[in-house]
Ligand SMILES: Nc1ncnc2c1ncn2[C@@H]1O[C@H](COP(=O)(O)OP(=O)(O)OP(=O)(O)O)[C@@H](O)[C@H]1O
């Protein structure tokens with residue numbers, strides 16, 4: 325089980341006078357869903373960027389499967405071990421829904437003929453219908469676009485999903501739907517799911533709620 329572990333993790337932006345993440349200790353394991361909550365500016369996105377290997381901590385350590393990210397090939401880590409989901413979906417606008425999900429499969433060398441049925445299965449698993457797969461992202465609702473983004477993030481096979489405000493642009497019904505898809509991935513398919521959210525009601529569905537305040541993990 326490759327745990328994602330923060331050990332006294334600290335991060336201070338070059339231009340900042342105080343750390344945005346300060347001495348955080350936390351273990352994220354597979355099979356569980358985590359919510360990171362806290363006021364604006366409390367360091368949630370910074371923490372997520374440390375977990376994603378987008379930034380290395382300026383103090384302490386982030387490790388995955390017992391190996392420090394500092395000694396890893398971070399491009400490979402980001403390509404194969406973790407996957408990110410964003411508030412604004414980040415789908416490719418000029419590709420169809422199906423092509424969006426095939427893309428990461430083709431990046432890892434899967435031939436188009438094999439990528440298509442795999443992508444269709446992933447899209448079906450998040451409730452996207454065959455007719456919707458032929459459309460462009462702009463021709464879907466926000467909730468549908470986020471489900472496509474989840475399917476795409478699953479395509480490359482990473483078992484750790486990091487999501488920054490994935491339901492920030494969605495209404496309550498779609499928020500519940502996305503959160504329950506993420507919960508199912510953790511509980512039934514053994515993903516490690518880490519979700520940053522402002523929405524305390526959405527956070528309540530998580531197995532563990534991590535509260536940030538002023539860069540510190542308070543509970
Ligand atoms: N590139 C940067 N350079 C300097 N300071 C930054 C930078 N990015 C973020 N910060 C600061 O770090 C702190 C934490 O920011 P972060 O984006 O992690 O907060 P957040 O909890 O995600 O907030 P929000 O809920 O508004 O998204 C804030 O004080 C912010 O101003």
Ligand SMILES: [Mg+2]
Pocket residue numbers: 368369370
């Ligand atoms: Mg943020």
